[in-house]
Amino acid sequence: MTSLVRLTRGRLDDAIRDLLGKEIEERVATSNLDPDGQEAILASIGAHALSRYLPGEILNALRVFPATGAHALLLSHLPTWEFPPTPVNGFGAEAELAEINALHFGLIQLLGLTPFAVDYENDGRLIRNVVPNPAAAGKTSSWGSDSEFFWHTDNPHLPFGEPGTDPRLYIPRYLTFYGVRNLERVPTEIAAVDDAARLVDEQTWRQLHFASYEVGPPASVNTDPAGGATVRLATPVVEPGGDGFRVRYDRGTTRGQTDEAAAALDTWTQALTGIQRLELVLEPGEFLIFDNCRVLHRRRGFTPEPADAARWLRRCYAS
């Protein structure tokens, strides 16, 4: 069986990549642009340059992506710049990364989406540096490396949102990534909920639709501020919606509230280890977006390169 993930792919040629990179570099050179304070300016610079240089079919693929029902989009051979050492403690000098941020936010703007952060996670900052942080060793976190990150969706304890609402109150609809370095060649693995449906018998699948689960916030959520860390009670794991099914799930924080619910969850969790998936090794200059409501993702444990050269992805939520 092949994976049901529908992935849209695009690739720039060398000439376009170089022109785009130069244009963005020149336009951010004279000001100090911080992603949290000047996101709109960075986005408009990036979107302007992308609109000017990207081939029509790639521009169109970006603009229609949210309406196509595709699970993910991967854009390769985007500009790269001279990157500083990997900020393995999680945060670096963001103003020095204005080119990357202009490109990242520009792509999100062309996709017709809104980037956002929540104040109880990642210090409230828009960009999450996905790096092997030594302080997170042994933890299931995007800052971890040694422990496996099992199949999950991000922030599954929140309700599903609708367009035209404050995205911070809901499950992030999309996760976006820009690859800075990945010498370890660690894949980001994605799988379609439709594939998860094929793993178990009908009764188990139906049970997962009942409002008999509780789903807690992930470990990366700061439990102090009100609102962010509420456990969601009496919720289904899977529900119909949009194009097929949507899902909320994290093995570490999802529990059945009845024996039947727990048994179905256990069966499904075990079956997930064999799910059809795409393994995407994000290279420098690659951009990935996937639907966090219709896609499960995971990352297996790995041994990072020395700190300065360790794996570094940039992640931003968008809805």
Ligand SMILES: [Fe+2]
């Ligand atoms: Fe995640």
